[in-house]
Amino acid sequence: MMEIREKINAANEKAVSCIVDSDPVWIDILPAGQVVDGLEDHMILHSGPPVAYEDMCMLHKRGMVSGVLFEGWADTEKEAVDLIQSGAIRMDSALNHNTVGAGTGIITKSVAMIVVEDRANGTRAATFPAEGPFQGGFCGWGLFSRDIAENLRHMREDLFPVIREMIRRRGGLPLKPILAESMQMGDENHTRQTAADLLFLKQIVLDMLKTNVSREKLYAAMEYIVNTPRFFHCFGQGAARSALLAASGIPYSTMVTAVCGNALEFGIKVAGLGERWFTAPAPMMKGRYTSSQYTEKDQLPWIGDSCVVECYGMGGLAAAASPIVCSLRGLKMKDAIAQTREMSEICIGKNHNFMIPNLDFEFLPVGIDIRKVLKTGIAPEIHGGMFNHDGGLIGAGSARVPMLCFEKALKAFAETYPE
Amino acid sequence: MKETSEQRSCRKRPRVINIGLSFFYEALVAQKVKTVQLEWRPPVRQSAEIKSLLDDLL
Amino acid sequence: MDKVFVKKNRFVDSVSLMSIGDRVKQLGGIHAAEVQMGTPVNREMLEGLGFELPKDMTANDLVIAVRADSEMKMDEALQLIRDILDHKSNSDAGVTYHTLKEIDLEEDPFDLVQISLPGEYAVAEAEEALEKGLDVFIFSDNVPLEDELALKRLGVEKGCLVMGPDCGVGLIGGVALAAGSIVAGGPIGIVGASGSGAQEVACIIEKCGYGVSSIIGTGGRDLYPQIGGITMLQGMKRLEADPETKVIVLVSKLADLAVMNKVLTAADALSKPVTAVFLGSDGTLFANHRAHGVFSLEDAALEAVRLLGKEPPAFGLSDEEINRLAEKELSLLGSEQRYFRGLYCGGTFTEEGLIYFSSHNSGVPIFTNLENRYAKKLPDHRVSRENTILDLGAEDFTAEAPHPVFEPALRLKRFYQELEDPETAVILLDFITGPGVHPDPITPFVHAYEDAVLARGKSLTVISSICGSREDPQNVAEKTELLRKAGILVMPSNYQSSHLASAMMTKLAERR
Numbered sequence: 001m002m003e004i005r006e007k008i009n010a011a012n013e014k015a016v017s018c019i020v021d022s023d024p025v026w027i028d029i030l031p032a033g034q035v036v037d038g039l040e041d042h043m044i045l046h047s048g049p050p051v052a053y054e055d056m057c058m059l060h061k062r063g064m065v066s067g068v069l070f071e072g073w074a075d076t077e078k079e080a081v082d083l084i085q086s087g088a089i090r091m092d093s094a095l096n097h098n099t100v101g102a103g104t105g106i107i108t109k110s111v112a113m114i115v116v117e118d119r120a121n122g123t124r125a126a127t128f129p130a131e132g133p134f135q136g137g138f139c140g141w142g143l144f145s146r147d148i149a150e151n152l153r154h155m156r157e158d159l160f161p162v163i164r165e166m167i168r169r170r171g172g173l174p175l176k177p178i179l180a181e182s183m184q185m186g187d188e189n190h191t192r193q194t195a196a197d198l199l200f201l202k203q204i205v206l207d208m209l210k211t212n213v214s215r216e217k218l219y220a221a222m223e224y225i226v227n228t229p230r231f232f233h234c235f236g237q238g239a240a241r242s243a244l245l246a247a248s249g250i251p252y253s254t255m256v257t258a259v260c261g262n263a264l265e266f267g268i269k270v271a272g273l274g275e276r277w278f279t280a281p282a283p284m285m286k287g288r289y290t291s292s293q294y295t296e297k298d299q300l301p302w303i304g305d306s307c308v309v310e311c312y313g314m315g316g317l318a319a320a321a322s323p324i325v326c327s328l329r330g331l332k333m334k335d336a337i338a339q340t341r342e343m344s345e346i347c348i349g350k351n352h353n354f355m356i357p358n359l360d361f362e363f364l365p366v367g368i369d370i371r372k373v374l375k376t377g378i379a380p381e382i383h384g385g386m387f388n389h390d391g392g393l394i395g396a397g398s399a400r401v402p403m404l405c406f407e408k409a410l411k412a413f414a415e416t417y418p419e
Numbered sequence: 420m421k422e423t424s425e426q427r428s429c430r431k432r433p434r435v436i437n438i439g440l441s442f443f444y445e446a447l448v449a450q451k452v453k454t455v456q457l458e459w460r461p462p463v464r465q466s467a468e469i470k471s472l473l474d475d476l477l
Numbered sequence: 478m479d480k481v482f483v484k485k486n487r488f489v490d491s492v493s494l495m496s497i498g499d500r501v502k503q504l505g506g507i508h509a510a511e512v513q514m515g516t517p518v519n520r521e522m523l524e525g526l527g528f529e530l531p532k533d534m535t536a537n538d539l540v541i542a543v544r545a546d547s548e549m550k551m552d553e554a555l556q557l558i559r560d561i562l563d564h565k566s567n568s569d570a571g572v573t574y575h576t577l578k579e580i581d582l583e584e585d586p587f588d589l590v591q592i593s594l595p596g597e598y599a600v601a602e603a604e605e606a607l608e609k610g611l612d613v614f615i616f617s618d619n620v621p622l623e624d625e626l627a628l629k630r631l632g633v634e635k636g637c638l639v640m641g642p643d644c645g646v647g648l649i650g651g652v653a654l655a656a657g658s659i660v661a662g663g664p665i666g667i668v669g670a671s672g673s674g675a676q677e678v679a680c681i682i683e684k685c686g687y688g689v690s691s692i693i694g695t696g697g698r699d700l701y702p703q704i705g706g707i708t709m710l711q712g713m714k715r716l717e718a719d720p721e722t723k724v725i726v727l728v729s730k731l732a733d734l735a736v737m738n739k740v741l742t743a744a745d746a747l748s749k750p751v752t753a754v755f756l757g758s759d760g761t762l763f764a765n766h767r768a769h770g771v772f773s774l775e776d777a778a779l780e781a782v783r784l785l786g787k788e789p790p791a792f793g794l795s796d797e798e799i800n801r802l803a804e805k806e807l808s809l810l811g812s813e814q815r816y817f818r819g820l821y822c823g824g825t826f827t828e829e830g831l832i833y834f835s836s837h838n839s840g841v842p843i844f845t846n847l848e849n850r851y852a853k854k855l856p857d858h859r860v861s862r863e864n865t866i867l868d869l870g871a872e873d874f875t876a877e878a879p880h881p882v883f884e885p886a887l888r889l890k891r892f893y894q895e896l897e898d899p900e901t902a903v904i905l906l907d908f909i910t911g912p913g914v915h916p917d918p919i920t921p922f923v924h925a926y927e928d929a930v931l932a933r934g935k936s937l938t939v940i941s942s943i944c945g946s947r948e949d950p951q952n953v954a955e956k957t958e959l960l961r962k963a964g965i966l967v968m969p970s971n972y973q974s975s976h977l978a979s980a981m982m983t984k985l986a987e988r989r
Contacts, residue, residue, distance in 0.1 A: 008476060254476075371477040377463030407469055414472050433650045434586060436577070438602050439593030439616070442883075443655060445503060446913035449950065450659065452652050453587075458575045461598060 004252075004419045008272075008371075011252035012348045015271045016367040018247040019312055020351050023120035024239035025172040029164045031156075033109030035126045036099045040109070042073060043090040047105030047305045048262020049277045050093050053084055057263035059303060059391050063106035063142020064091065070144055070152070071108050093267075095258045095305055096275060098245055099126045100237045102306040103140035104391070111139060112156045116175065116238030121246035127234040131155065132224050141391040155224070162221040166207045173203060175239045178232070179314070180353050183364070188322035189236045190306060190315030190383045191396060196232040201225065233306070240312035247271045252417060254410075255348060256311050256368040259382065259401055261302030268405045270370055273412055280404035285386045287329040287397015294394045300387045302399055307382045313351050313366035316381040316398055317343040320358045325383060328396040333358070339381060340364065346372040346380065370406045370413070379403055479544050480551055481528050483515065487539040489562065497561050501543065503916050504557065505950030506550035511542045512558055546955065577605040589614060591654055592641075596620040599642065600628065607631045607639070615641030615696065616655045622703055625696070629707040638715065639708055641696040645672030645882075648679065648692035656882050658911040659948035663688020665781045666722035668712035670695045670729035673823025673909065674756070674774055677944045678728055681778035681970055685789045690721040700732035706740045713740075717747050724750050724784040726777050727768070730828050731757035741766040750784040752777055756825065757832050757851075774829060775970040793973045802966075803980040806903075806938045807988075814902035814937060815985060817843075817978055818895040819866035820888055822881040823944065826907045826971040827868035833975035834866070838982045846873055861895060864982075866905070882914040889921050896929040896937065902985065903938040905978055907971055910945030910953060919943075919956040923963045930964065938981070939965040940974045 032039055039045065044067040046060050053064060068080035068089060083089060094101030101107060113126035131137035132155065137148050167173060178199045185195035208222060225231055244257045253271035260267055267279040282301035289295075309315045319326050320340035323333045331339075337358060344350075348367035355361050368380050379400040386395035434453040437444040447454040465473070494512050501510035509526055513519040515534040523530055528542040541558055545551035574580055577590070590606035592599050596619030603613045607628065615628075620642040632639035640647055640654075646669070647654030651662055656672065660679045665687060669675025672694055679689045693712035700706050709727065716722045725747065727740065737755055744751040744766065751768040754777040763770030769784065771777050775793065782789040794802070821827040827847065834843055835851035843851070844865045846858040855862055858873045867874075869881045869888045881888040895901050908919050926939055941960060945953045960967050968974040 005476060371473060374465065374469055375463070375473050375477055377460075377465075407466070410469060410472050410476070414476070419475070431650050433588035433612075433652055435652070435654075436574075436580070436587050436590045436606075436611070437593075438577075438590060439599075442503075443591060443593055443616070443913050445500065446911075447591075447652070449503060449912050450652055455574060455587075457577065458573050459594065459598075459602075460575060462601065 004417065007252040008254055011250050011272060012255055012367065012369060015247040015250050015253040015255040015257075016349045018121055018250075019243045019366055020349070020353065021120050022118050022176065022239070022243035022246070024116050024118050024175040024242050026114060026167060026175055026235055026238070027117045027172045028115040028168060029112055029129075029160045030115055030126070031109060032099070032107050032111045032113045032126060032128075035113055035115050035124065036097050036107065038092075038097050039099075039107070040090070042088060043092070043108070044068070045092055045094040045097060045099065045101060045105065045107040046262065047094055047101035047103065047303060048260045048282075049265050049267030049279050050096070051262050051264060053091060055264065057300065057303065058389060059104045059142050059300070060262060063104045064089065066138060066142050066144030067106050067108045070138060070149060071110055093260075093277075095260055095269070095308070098124060098241065100241050100305045100308050101139075101260075102128070102233070102237060103136055103304050104142040105305055106139050106142045110156075111152070112160050114234050114238055116235065116242050117172070118239075118242035118246060121243060123242045123245040125238050125241035125245060127238040127241065129155070129234050130228045130231055132228050135229060136391060143391070158217065159221045159224050162208070162211055162213050162217055163225070165211050165213070166204060169210070170204075170207050173200075175235050176353060178203065179236060179239060180355075182232075183314070183318055183321040183354050184357055186322055186324055188315050188318040188325055188383065189232075190309045191385060192322055192325045193230055193232045193236060196236065197230070200232050200235070236309055236314065237306055240308045240314070244308065244311055249274050254370045254413060256370060256380070258305075259307040259311055259380065260305040263301050263303040266302055266402055266405060268370075268401065268409060270409050270413065273409065273416060276412060278405045278408040278412065280402035280408075283399040283402055285384060285395075285397035285399040287386055287395050289386065289395035290393070294388070298388045298394060300389050302382075302384070303387065304384065306384065310380055310382050311368060313347075313354065313364050316383045317347070317366070318354065318356070318364050319343075319381070319383075321354075321356045321364070323358065325396070329398060342378055343380065345376050346378050348372075370409050373406045374403070374410055377403075379406070478548070478551060479528060479542070480555070481530060482541040483531055483534050484539040484541070485537075489514070489539055497558060500561065501554045501557055503912075503950065504550065504553050505916050506546040506952050506955070507543065507554050508546070509542065509544040510554055510558075511540070512562070513540055514538070515540045546952065550952075577602060577609060580609070582609060582611075587611060589649060591616065593617055593655070596642065600624045603628050603639065604631065607635050607637050610635055610637060612638040612649075613640065614647050614649075614654050614694070615639070615644055617641070618643040622698065622701070625698060626704055626707075629699075629704060633707060633711065638693065638711055640694045643698065644694035644696040646676045646692060647694045648689060650691075653911050653913065654694075656909060656911055656914050657692060658944070658946040660692070660946045661688040661948070662690065662721075664690060664721060664723035664785060665726060666690045666693070666716035666719065666724070667726045667728060668693045668695060668709050668716065669727070670697060670699050670709065670732065671756075671825040673907075673944060674728045674730070674754075674825035674829075676909070676911075677774045677823075677825070677971060678726055678754075678778045678781070680944050680946055681775050681792070682781060683946050684969060685778065685782050685792060687782055687785070687787070690719060691716065700729055700736045700740070702733045702736060706736045709740050710743050713743060713747065713751075717749060722749065724752070724781050726781045727751065727753035727755075728774070728777060729755050730825065731755050737762060738766075741768050744768045752780040752784060756828050773972040774825070775972040793969055794976070799977055799980050802977060803984055806966075807981055807984055809936045810902050810938065813899055815989075816861075816898075816900050817864045817866070817903045817905065817982060818861055818898075818901055819905040819978075820891055820895065821866070821868050821905070821907050822870050822888065822909055823907050823971075824868050824870055826942075826944075827866060829971055830866055830905065830975045830978075833972070833979055834864075834982065837979045838986070841982055841986060846871055861898070867891070882909050882918070885915055885918045885921060889925060892922060892925055893929075896925065896933075901937055903940060903978055903981055905974055906939060906941040907974075908941060908943045908945065908956070910943065910949040910951040912950055917951060919951065919960065923959050923965065926965055927963050936964070940968060940977055941965055942968045942971045942974045944971070
């Protein structure tokens with residue numbers, strides 16, 4: 001008995017160090033087809049655990065059609081639907097590849113992606129940047145229209161070459177220092193990255209000024225970065241994903257490497273159980289609505305992969321760093337601190353990179369352990385926005401990952417690693 | 420030598436652990452008693468199978 | 478008196494500030510306590526409360542404003558505020574424990590666990606506490622009888638006391654537990670199956686100028702045949718072994734005959750003198766036992782003093798005084814006022830009252846919300862009928878609201894109801910004080926009565942007694958004055974209240 005426990009604990013130490021010792025660096029912007037492993041032609045990725053097209057929620061179904069139209073695999077909606085139903089389009093979870101599907105998470109080969117390389121772990125992940133005025137837009141909400149298509153083209157052809165030149169000349173931008181400092185400034189880097197946006201901007205502005213392009217082009221690129229809210233969100237996700245990819249597959253580890261939802265189901269992955277999914281009905285978030293007209297009836301259950309950042313020890317686990325985010329749910333400062341302390345009880349270790357003033361300069365917890373979740377009855381608390389069935393933002397809140405996911409995972413673990 | 424509980428109950432000012440209503444804790448604090456409020460949580464309900472797995476693995 | 482302090486440029490977050498005012502008010506004798514940042518909104522609020530604030534106070538300054546009854550209370554309040562502000566918030570100071578298991582008694586010693594969780598959870602915690610060799614005080618009710626027995630047996634095995642379940646009062650080592658009072662220390666030890674009963678005895682002992690070593694509560698079912706008085710017997714053993722205790726008092730309502738005899742037999746074997754009251758019993762219970770049987774709570778206190786070898790001071794009113802007072806009160810009543818309404822928080826006070834009326838006013842029909850041999854059951858507990866004596870701490874009331882000792886609102890509402898009834902002649906009230914109950918259960922009733930008298934233009938008799946001690950934060954002496962000034966009678970014990978009410982009842986009946 002002791003032997004397996006020791007093996008698990010040693011494996012978990014290793015898994016946690018993938019996160020704590022990670023060195024995520026933003027290095028490039030490339031089309032998804034070039035950087036997302038296994039993303040082929042006539043293939044569309046989506047958020048959440050795997051789900052068949054017929055079963056998908058409206059947002060995902062719409063996203064599939066949008067993906068087809070965007071890539072030009074069909075010209076009209078009807079044709080797109082027919083194509084999909086003929087089985088010609090492969091669909092898969094974004095988290096089955098080295099990427100993250102925030103929101104609806106629609107990713108096809110031509111989407112320009114931020115590339116993050118974890119230089120400590122030797123892994124790479126790609127995440128989609130915010131779509132400027134269409135914050136959600138194609139990737140986030142599976143919408144497609146002429147304007148959205150045009151915006152995507154504009155980003156790809158006009159904005160990104162400038163930004164790409166900058167980052168390649170610079171040789172990469174380390175992301176962990178930005179994450180660490182921003183979390184001392186009130187960000188938890190899931191629903192709030194206000195400070196991270198500013199720190200990022202400060203890091204790149206001089207390099208942007210050095211790029212060899214016209215003033216108009218430079219202005220357009222800067223304007224995109226400055227005016228896109230939560231611009232840094234995809235970089236945080238990229239940092240998290242690249243580290244967690246390194247942890248995936250560590251034998252005997254009970255650390256959670258992925259958490260996500262597709263509005264129907266919630267799924268988790270566990271380091272020692274590789275790519276297997278453990279799913280349960282997706283939870284509803286609890287929080288405050290932006291308007292009193294909304295009730296739970298209007299709400300869509302959890303959709304999105306951005307909770308990959310919770311697996312990296314940010315977001316809900318970093319509540320103490322961001323009492324403002326918690327206040328949106330009606331919580332007080334002491335509740336925000338209590339939330340992080342509660343999360344500590346289900347985590348493997350502490351992350352010395354994230355030292356938080358509100359915790360009296362203690363470190364944030366890191367590495368969710370499925371055993372501890374089941375032992376304490378405490379499920380990870382994930383922060384996020386609340387959305388309605390059309391993809392509109394109707395509030396802010398949080399949800400707990402369903403216990404069933406962990407129960408399934410533990411049972412699978414016991415079968416996989418009999419003593 | 421460890422105190423017997425007889426001796427203990429007759430000593431002045433018992434040291435009290437409070438579990439439950441916080442105003443009982445406050446009343447002890449007001450009486451300047453050495454006291455602590457247990458941050459109690461309801462016990463976790465687990466299936467027998469999960470409980471047994473946790474006994475082995477955690 | 479008011480005091481206002483401003484600490485310049487001292488920032489404290491709003492969450493830490495939130496609870497300070499409430500904590501200070503709990504000291505009793507404090508009418509207002511505000512610790513706030515000096516924002517315009519808070520300035521308005523404080524000035525609205527009547528505080529004078531310095532003109533140069535800004536939003537960056539911390540303002541402390543306290544209105545207290547006395548210099549002593551003011552000092553206490555300011556000290557408490559200072560203590561709270563100078564330490565970090567409570568959650569940071571010291572360790573947090575989530576389970577009893579975590580606590581290493583070698584490193585962090587404790588003696589007693591006080592449990593007030595819902596009944597279904599109380600048992601597991603009590604068990605854990607006993608396993609650690611700690612005494613247990615269980616305020617929780619709704620604990621299955623079998624579990625109570627198992628816990629008490631485990632307690633015996635471990636040499637630990639199990640006080641409860643459903644135990645409302647305790648005084649251990651000078652510390653008041655749950656709804657208990659901080660009674661002066663002394664040579665009389667009390668073991669009680671009835672919380673308010675034990676507390677009344679203790680408070681009367683204090684009023685006589687003596688003190689109490691312990692009040693060991695046994696919980697309301699300890700004398701059930703299934704339990705057999707385990708805690709009462711253990712409590713007696715403790716007091717026998719305690720060098721401070723010279724006299725032992727046993728307090729209970731009438732219980733199972735075999736168990737009462739078992740208890741009295743055990744008392745026979747003690748070296749220390751024992752006096753016992755089982756409310757509702759007669760003398761035959763004590764026939765073959767050494768214990769001095771008495772039949773009221775106040776007599777238990779007075780007899781205990783006598784057993785010390787002392788003569789208790791004159792206590793209570795003589796028959797003559799009672800009659801005079803009864804006549805006086807009746808003369809103030811109108812002809813349609815004829816009914817008596819008892820609104821009690823303490824179950825034992827209700828019992829004591831009902832027993833008194835049933836023996837002295839046997840012809841008068843009385844209703845109650847309880848299942849009780851001394852009175853008829855009310856068809857609807859929310860509406861009084863004729864003479865009605867209520868136990869507002871009983872389940873039919875506490876199902877909808879907290880117990881009246883913690884939250885007086887429901888009882889106050891009923892008080893208003895009875896005040897408005899033109900046929901009400903007399904209302905009986907008990908007031909229970911202590912650090913663990915409502916900080917001011919008395920003032921709202923005074924105001925309600927004053928308003929009613931003003932509105933109705935005529936009077937009605939309110940007879941009260943305060944079960945509380947000098948040290949209790951509610952300031953019994955001051956509140957007694959407040960009650961009397963308003964025209965509410967304050968009797969030295971519940972028994973005296975019953976005596977007076979009974980005399981009035983008799984005279985009223987004679988007049989008809």
